Amino acid sequence: MPLNPSTNLRIGLVLAGIAAIVLAPFLLQRSLNRASYDAARWLAHTYQVEGAARTVVTDLRDAESAALALVVGTDVPLVRERLRDAIERAPDDLDRLQALTRDNPDQQVRVGKLRDRIEQRLAMGKAIADAPDPRRMTEMGREMVERSPVRSLANEVIAEETRLAAARDVAASRERERAQWTSAAVALGQLVLLAVIVLLWKRETDRRVANERASRASAERAQAILQAVREPIALLDADQSLVLANEAFGTLYDVEPGEMAPRPIAEVGQGAWADPVFQQRLRDVATRGRELWDYELTQVTDGQTRHMVVNAVRMPGSEGSDAGVLLTASDLTARKASEEQVRELNRQLEGKVGQVSEVNRELEAFSYSVSHDLRAPLRHIAGFADKLGRHIGDGADEKTQHYLRVISDSARRMGALIDDLLVYSRLGRNAIRLQAVDMQSMVADLRAMFDATRANEQPDARPIEWHIAPLPVVVADENMMRQAWQNLLGNAIKYSGHRDPPVIHVGHERGADGAHHFSVRDNGAGFDMAYASKLFGVFQRLHKASEYPGTGIGLASVRRVLARHDGQVWAEAEPDRGATFHFTLPELLDAPARLTGEPA
Structure with a gap:
């Protein structure tokens, strides 16, 4: 599994810290050891130079003492052998001294001078050994002592090396002290680095533990969600074998949790998934990456036929494994049964609607026929009653005249009732012609x-007080809306006719959904709201005909008009305190802008 960049960075920092703990102290200690070694080597070198210088001086002293012994007359073989050995050793010791001081130019100069003088002194010592007589030995011995002084030069060489030895000893001490302090600092640095690495490692470990806990919690939540879903869900591998399934799948297809090891899906649920076409579609999902959506599959499990809708998508494999398939299923058996019931009910309803439509057509035809066929007898009754009255003339008694008036009034009332029935029938039969209707006009x-009309019929009555709010232009059938307004305003005038003066309010407002809300309020007789359900029925009246004449069809016509416009009508009232009739019209169009094709 590839690591993310932040993890790589943290691992790199940890490795760098480990390298710093292991390599840095080693390299630093190595450098300090080399410095200490160099200081000690130079100090030893100084002592070697000093020893070589003293050896050269010793050789010279041996040679001089042997030569002087010969001068004073001690001419024995041992003396001569000592002189000869000193003369033979001195060149090698001088060469060694010169080689040791090659790094110091000043010392090289001194050693060069020292070589010259020592060689002169040795040459004199050899000459003394070879002198023919004692007198010549004495002269040469005096000359050897007086000429070519060596001690001062040798002391200078030794003094310089002593100074260098002291300085290098101080340097070596400093290097040792520095090495000690550096070692302590390195140890402290190692502890600090180790503490930092431990802290970083602890943080990384804590982060990993937290991530593992979060992953475990996420997996548990996912598992809980998976098990809580009541739709069957299953995960298949590349070979169409069941790998994982939720409880709903196991319950529906009788699969125990312990049996969810790789098992061919075709064998699950008594072969419910063994459909060859479905198997091929699953293979296409797994191998070609196709998706299977809303595939209807009929299954038989436990002797029961189920209608399932199956969806399947390809799931990428983990750690290089082959891709699998996530399978979800929905049981539509109950819905299919409900749909079949709904279809059956719709068929029955269509039959009922046809029957109702046929009955309505028959009623409309009956109403229209009756209304027209009754007009001729009514005209005959009214006409012959008038003729009978004129024929009798003033000779008719009061009862006869009363009978004639009752016949005429009943004929007129029957004519009004027939006219209202014709209007009511026409409102339900005629097609709606939508157009812009100016409610204000x-x-x-x-x-x-x-x-x-009121001025002609009641010349002495006070005029009506009208309060009409601004009214909009709506889209409706103009004739039908005129009939509705005429009935509502006529009712308001009729039931407030006994008030002095009658007051009628016409209002309008827009609802939250844009619908138009109209109202007609009067200060008339009102009514009891307990009988409000009877208001809009045909031939329904809440007041006596002798008090307020009418046919009882006007408000029924208003309800039919508004029903055909998808509107509503209702009323609010209190006895003897007036009534308010409300009706609404939906916002079919924003007239007049939309009627003219302009943007609203």
């Missing part, structure tokens, strides 16, 4: 008509 025309 329509109400104003009806107001003028009602005022003129």
Whole structure:
């Protein structure tokens, strides 16, 4: 599994810290050891130079003492052998001294001078040994002592080396002290680095533990969600074998949790998934990456036929394994049964609707026929009653005249009732012709008509107080809306006719959904809301005909008009405190802008 960049960075930092702990102290200690070694080597070198210088001086002293012994007359073989050995050793010791001081130019100069003088002294010592007589030995011995002084030069060489030895000893001490402090600092640095690495490692470990806990919690939540889903869900491998399934799948297809090891899906649920076409579609999902959506599959499990809708998508494999398939299924058996029931009910309903439509057509035809066929007898009754009254003339008694008036009034009332029935029938039969209707102009025309009629019929009555709010232009059938307004305003005038003066309010407002809300309020007789359900029925009346004449069809016509416009109508009232009739019209179009094709 590839690591993310932040993890790589942390691992790199840890490795770098480990390298710093292991390699840095080693390299630093190595450098300090080399410095200490160099200081000690140079100090030893100084002592070697000093020893070599003293050896050269010793050789010279041996040679001089042997030569002087010969001068004083001690001419024995041992003396001569000592002189000869000193003369033979001195060149080698000088060469060694010169080689040791090659790193110091000043010492090389001194050693060169020292070589010259020592060689002169040795040459004199050899000459003394070879002198023919004692007198010549004495002269040469005096000359050897007086000429070519060596001690001062040898002391300078030794003094310089002593100074260098002291300086290098101090340097070596400093290097040792520095090495000690550096070692302590390195140890402290190692402890600090180790503490940092331990801290980083602890943080990394804590982070990993937290991530593992979060992953475990996420997996547990996912498992809980998977088990909580009531739809069957299963995971298949590349060979279409069941790997994992939720409880709903196991319950539906009788698969125990312990049996969910790789098992061919075709063998699950008594062969419920063994459909060859479905198996091929699953193979296409696993191998070609296709998706299977809303595949309807009929299964038989435990002798019961189920209608399933199956969805399947390809799931990528983990750690290089082959891709699998995530399978989900929905049991539509109950829905299929419900749909079949709904279809059956719809078929029955269509039959009932046809029957109701046929009955309505028959009722409409009956109403229209009756209304038209009754007009001729009514005209005959009214006409012959008038003729009978004129024929009798003033000779008729009061009871006869009363009978004639009752016949005429009943004929007129029957004619009004027939006219209202014709209007009601026409409102339900005629097609709606939608157009822009100016409610303000329509109400104003009806107001003028009602005022003129009232002035003619009741010249002494006080005029009606009208309060009409601004009314909109709506899209509706103009004739039907005129009939609705005429009935509502006529009712308001009729039931407030006994008030002095009658007051009628016409209002309008827009609802939250954009619908138009109209109202007609009067200060008339009102009614008891307990009988409000009877208001909009045909031939339903809440007041006596002798008090308020009418046919009882007007409000039923209003309800039919609004029903055909997808509107509503209702009323609110209190006895003797007036009534308010409300009706709504949906916002079919934003007239007049949409009627003209302009943007609203």
